[in-house]
Structures are given as structure tokens and as C-alpha cells.
Amino acid sequence: MKFLQNIGLILFILGLLVFTALPFLGTYQLEPSMVEEHTKEMHQEAMQEILEPMVGKTYSSNFSFIKAYNQHFNTYNEALKEEQAWDQVIWDDYLFPLTKAASSGPVAEAPNLFMALSIGLAVLGGLLYIFPLYRNVPAGIKHDGIYFSAMKARGWLGIITGTYLIGFYVILYWYPEYLANLVIMVDPLSYLLSGNPASQWFLYGLIYTLAILVMGIRMFRKYKGNNYQTIRTVSVMFFQLSFAFLIPEILVLFNMPWHDFKNIWPLDYSFFYEYRIDGMLSSGALGMFMLVWGIILIVIGVPIFTYFYGKRWYCSWVCGCGGLAETLGDPYRQLSDKSLKSWKIERYLVHGVLVFAVLMTAITITNYFMEFSLLGQATDQLHAIYGFAIGSAFAGVIGTGFYPFMGNRVWCRFGCPLAAYLGMVQRFKSRFRITTNGGQCISCGNCSTYCEMGIDVRWYAQRGQNIVRSSCVGCGVCSAVCPRGVLKLENGSEEGRINDMPIIIGNESINVKSS
């Protein structure tokens, strides 16, 4: 078993190395036909002229190709900006599609082979490592050695992993042209699903989904015997694979807009953007359903479900961000900060992002209905700021890249505007709570340590109080790790949900009258 696991580890690392090396393979040659195919008509002439010096040359790496492109392109644009000829400046980004088109070499020739050697090996290796985990070991808590681990306790492996993830996200969001070969590699799969070539987002979606599936199986092994963990993991795996990955691609195959039916505004912050609304409105009955369904989820779905089950119905059962956090991020859950100070920062930040998202959307919708007489194209600037700061930097780079440093729910805790909305319902109008079992708490701290949301669960439990907190995503791990059976996630009557016990059950010496 150990042998299989070691093989798995080696295969995973090999796959990761191949994946990391692929962008550096091959040569790059630009042809006028590529420029014609990948630029808008209005820019055709200018782009052909700008890139003319590059045509026919062979660039030996993506670095030299991208450098040459930027040089020519920026010289052109900067000159126009100097002259303040704003209407002639090219704002569109053609670098990624042109790099992808210009790339030739082993990956473009045999994409499936390289897919097998990179993502395929990594998945296979991961599974070989995971399947034998805890075999012939009784079901129970598997936390031995976590704080001695170089990976899980901010050791050198964790630092390397975090750095790699952060680097990947920075490149994905702001320098996708360097990933051209990787995107070429997943083109065949993309054609199969949607009939279209892959974008960097397809590549990302594929890796994301595979990470949830493979690490989801790890959850089954780790939490063997805990049905709540198993069922909820099946749920996030299902929603990611179908709703977030397959269905949107298949929609595209049928000329529908790419749409994730389980993503809810304001997490899905572009839901009310002009292009999305227009896309839905021009897609017939299904498009109209997308719009109505989306609004129903916001206005009725969130409050009703959260009233009955708490925000967990979304955050740890359905959501994609939550899905990744609960699977890929599970090894890092103990790294969340439990201090009062971080709770304070959390409340300012998460509600701040919610206010930002609501204001931005309100302005966008108003502008839309006033047919852009209010602010013209200024909302685009607002969208760009939100997309950069919140959508990319916060949710992606920090949200996932910081798993090995600050735990697996950094985005969900400090940034997600939907979590803030769900949290308000959960805190003030819900049947959900974590019940503390009378006086059985021994203050050991396992619950607080393994709370991914940084809730100091023990603070409540040792007072005999139920835990009612807006941030709780209901992952159920506090309950699982409690060695005395003190915590239970429950939906129940609102009466007595928030309880304050001056004297914990079991001591009859003092009652409220005598004190």
C-alpha cells in the first residue's frame, strides 16, 4: 500500500512538472491569416500593420514572441495615447489568441498525449495516493501529525505550494498568453463538449473540477464513517461537475450563453451586466428561464433555504468556491486565524465587499434601464475595478493561493458578498445552529482549531452556549472532531436557539434565584 502511494506521489509530481514545463515548449510563428481570424474587423488593418514585422519570423519561446508583440503593439498604442487620439487606441487584448494561434510544436501536434502526461498523470498519481489511505484502519479522526507536517502547518512544502498556486493565478488572470500551450492541450476536449476552442477559463474549469473530484475522494477516505461529510462531499462534487463544468459547456454547444445555474448574484457579480442580460434575453425561453431562475434564487431561494438549513445548504453543499475549499483545501482548514481581531477584520471586509457589489449592480441596472444616459460607459470602469480587485485578486489569488498560509476559506470568510448575504439571514432568521451538548465540553480546542471559518467554537461550547454565527458554513467538522460529542449541527425551533447559560447544566448549587 505504501508502495502504491509512493508511486502515486511520484506520478503526481511528474504530471505537475510536465504541466509546468509545457508552456515553455515549441516555437511561435505569426501569419497574417491568424491576425485576420483573431482580431475584430475594425482593428484588422491596424493590427496587420503593427504586427507586420513579426510575420514570417520564428520565435523560439513564448517569452520572445510575447516580448516582440508587446513592443510593436505598445509602440503603436502609446503613440496614439500621446496624441490623445483615444478613439484610435486599441483597448482589446489580442495577445492571448494570437499567441495561441502562433504556437506550433509538440503540444499542438499531440495535445492528447500531453494532456495524458500532465493532467492525466497528476490525476492518476493523486488517485493512487488517495485510494489506499486509511485502509485497514478503523474509522475515526485522522489528524495525527498535522502540526508536524511540512505541508499542512506552514512548513516548506506549504510555502512552495502556496507560492505555486499564487503564481498560477497571477498568470491565469493577467498573463494568460503564457499558458497558450496548456490551452491548446485542452482544445480537443473543449471541442468535444462545446464545439468551440478552449480558453484559459476552460483550462481552469477543467483543473478546478478535477481537483474537487480527486480530493473529494480523499474526503471519503478521511471521513469514513461520517455520513454527513460523505454526502456533502458527493453534493459539491456533483454540482461542480454538472452545473459548473458540463452544463455550461453543453449550453454553448447549443448556441446558448455559458451559464452556471447554481451561481448566485452577488457571488456571480456579472449577472446583471449588460452583456449577460442581453445574452439571456436573446436566448429564447431558456435564456428567460436563466434570468428568472437567477432572480428567484436571490430573492426567494437564499432566504427560504437559509431559514430552514442555514447557509450551509449553499456554502458547503453547492458552491464551487466552497467545493474547492472543502476538498482541495481540507488539509489546510486548521490554518485559519481564530483571533478576535481577525473576526473584526472579517466583518468589515466581507460586508464592505457586499456593499461594493450591491452599489455597483444598482448603478449598472439603473444605467441599463436609462439606456446609458446616466453614466455612459463609466460602469465599465467600475466593473473593471471590481473584476480586478475582488473577482480576480481576492477570490482567486488570495482565495485559493493562500490556502497553505491562511486556511481554505479566506475568500468565503473575508470576501464573498453572497456569504455575507447568506450570513445575515443565518444570523437573524434561521432554524440552523450548532447545539452545544449541555456541560460536556472539556475546552480541548479541537473544534476551534479545525474550524475553517476561524470561529472560536470552543468559546461558546465551554459556556454551554449554542453557536449561532453568520460566518458558519456548516461543514460539520467541529462536530466530527469533538472528542466528547458536544457539538451537533441542527435545524430546529427558533426558540432557545440563542441561549445564555449563567451556570452550565449539572450544577444544582446555584440557580438564577440564588445569584
Place this chain on the structure above:
Amino acid sequence: MIENNIVILGNGISGVTCARHIRKNNPKVPITLVSAETRHFFSRTALMYIYMGHMTYEHTKPYADDFWEKNDISLRFGWVKEIDFGQKQLKFEDGEVLGYQQLVLATGSKPNKFGWPGQDLNGVQGLYSYQDLLNMEENTRDIDHAVLVGGGLIGVEMAEMLASRNIPVTFLVREKGFWDNVLPKKEAALVGRHIREHHVDLKLETALEEIIPDSSGRVKAVKTSNGETINCQFVGLTAGVSPNIEVLKNSELETNRGILVDHQFRTNLPDVFAIGDCAEFKTTPGKGRKHIEQVWYTGRMHGETLAHNLTQKKAVNYTPGIWFNSAKFFDIEYQTYGQVPAEWTEDSWSFYWESESGKVALRFLFDLEDRILGMNAFGWRMRHEFFDRAISEGWKAERVIRQLDKADFNPEFHKNFHQQLLSQYNREKGTSITLPKQSFIQKLIGSRS
């Protein structure tokens, strides 16, 4: 000399609970918590998790370090070598002196040593304090075999700790079953099986004869009552604990095994009180209770009660409610409510159910009028409130058995054994109790009514 009102010696659960509740009731009175163990309060029950790598020491602190200053509770880290009850002064090892007007002794326990030959060798230790944990870390480095002596809760914790580091363990238990002075036979057997499932070599009816040193004064083997010699580099002594009152012996303070107190935790000296593990009640605080109560929960209740008496006009007697306790044996959680002795007399009867896996079990004890006296639960979490009420109100057997779903505290979707248990009960007692029906809607929204 610093002027103080209340000084609490010991910052374990008893002392800290007392300090917290004094502060709750009286925002002004100066309080000093004295300890030589750690600067801040930590959860003793979590020591094992530090060794196992589940948590660090910092995680085991129930309150953040700034909590004490915020609540105006002074902390004094230092070893008290003598108490001058006449002058009302604590004398520290470093020469400093701390005066008090009221003194609360909450000095806890120390591991029992029964005069085994070699019990003070290097590599031989108990596990109670933070220092013990540090020693254990040192003593178990690079060893290939460990022996544990004594079949109680600390022993099974130590076994789990050592197993987490893949150190082979031989576990010597003098009695016929594991912890069988507390657990009835079937439960003791259940725990014993599970300990063995974790590859611990559990040797029942085997006592420690002698611990054998190597030339450097470190343990190299133990000899058992069966005449067997087991090579080992570590011996854990876990045959219970006794009050830690070394410093107080040979003073005016009246002691027996522990510090003798009445039901208001008053010692024989004015303004001196004792709570927690170190206190010994002159008469037991209730039927079926012990003279010395050495569990987390009672320590907490002692603290709550004494804090009340030190701050309120009308002092109350310590009146514990229905007994409860809990533990975890490797992966199997144990809870107990009320009184379930290892053996019961003719004036009560018991119902025992065990799952096919042999890892989930419930035992109920009833009197001859079928009123519930107590219960043991293994691998099945139970609601404290439910049994506190059922036992104090003396619910009848059928009512308890039928309503078990309301007592169930397992996580959602957990395998439910209620029907199985009910069938066995009906078979044995000739009754026909049926499961309470829940509608689909009630199930869907998780209603408990």
C-alpha cells in the same frame, strides 16, 4: 508586598472557573491566579493532542492571552514553596512574597506511584502536567517499545498518543477487564477489543512487578506478574492520580488524602478554601458521589460554586446535579449519565444493546419500579439535557427507550440504531414499543418535536 484580596493557587479548570465567576459577580475585587505549570490556562484534557500533532500548545488555551488583562485577573507565574497561613502569605521560590485575604487552593493532582521498584528511573513517568508532556516528548524519542501500567483513562490516552507515532505499546492492566472498576463487563470488553484493534498489546490480569534499569539509569525492561520480561525504553505509569498537596502537608491545614473541606469548600483554616482535584470532602456531596472528585466537570462546578460563595451574601452548599462524564477510547466516544456502577445489586435491572460491529453500545440501569438510574453510551452521542431530565424526573424505562430519537446527538445522516435497539428491548421485555412516526416534512426540516 502587593496587597491582594483573593489569591487562587493553581490555574487549572477549577481555579480558572473560580476566578472567572468571581470577576463576573464582582468587577472590582483583585484576583491573582498563581501557577508554576504554565503562564496561561490551558486545557489539560488536550495535552494528548499536542503530542499527536492535532494541535499546538497555543490551541489548547481556552482564552486568548489578553483575556486576563481585559478581565483584570493578575497572573503570577512561579513556584510557591511555602504558605504562611498565620501571616496570610505565599512564599515563592524566587523569594517573593504574596499576601492574600482569601486563599483558594486548586493545586490539582499528581500521578500515583505505588512503590514499584524502578518507578523513578529515567524514561518512567506519568501524564498529568504540561511538564509531563514535555518529558514524554523527550522520553519517547527514537524508542522501539513502550509499556503502560494501569487500566484507566490516562492509560488509554497514552496508548493513543504512542500509537499515533507508531511506537509499539504493551498495556498492562491488573484487573480482568479494562477500567472494570467503573465499566460493566460488556463495556470493558468492548473497549478492550477496540484497544487491541489499534494494535496495542493489551495484557489483562497482568501487574507490574519491577522496572529494570540499564547501566545509565534508564529503563530497559519491565518484569510482569506473569514472570515475563518485556524490553522497553519507556514506561507510562497511569494508575490513577491523587491530590497534589506536597507543599501543604505538615502545615496547620487539615489534610487526609486531599485537603479536607466541607460542602462550601471551607478548610479548617479561616479564609482558606480548596476546590478541584486537591479537595477531599469530609462527607460526600451527594448519594453515590465520591469524597474526591477528579474530573474536569466537577472541577468546573467547584469553581462556579465557590465563586458564588466568595462574592454573594448567602453562601450555598455544593449540590451537584445528575452525574455525567465522558471520555474517548481511541475512536469510540463514551458518555455516561447518572449512576451505572460496574456491578449492580438486586434492587436494579439493566438493559444492554450492542451493535453488530461491536463498537456501538448502550446500557441503561433501572430500579425495580422501572425508573431510570443511569446510562452508558459508546459510539452513540447522547443529549445531556435529555438524560439530566429523564434521570432527575425518574422516567420509566419504556418512555426513555421510546424517546431515544430525542436523545440522539449523533451528526445528521448518522447510522440510526433506534429500531434495532427497540426490537431487542421488545424481545427481551415482551413489550411492543414502536418508533415514533415523523412526517416527511418534519424530517425534511429537521424538526425534533
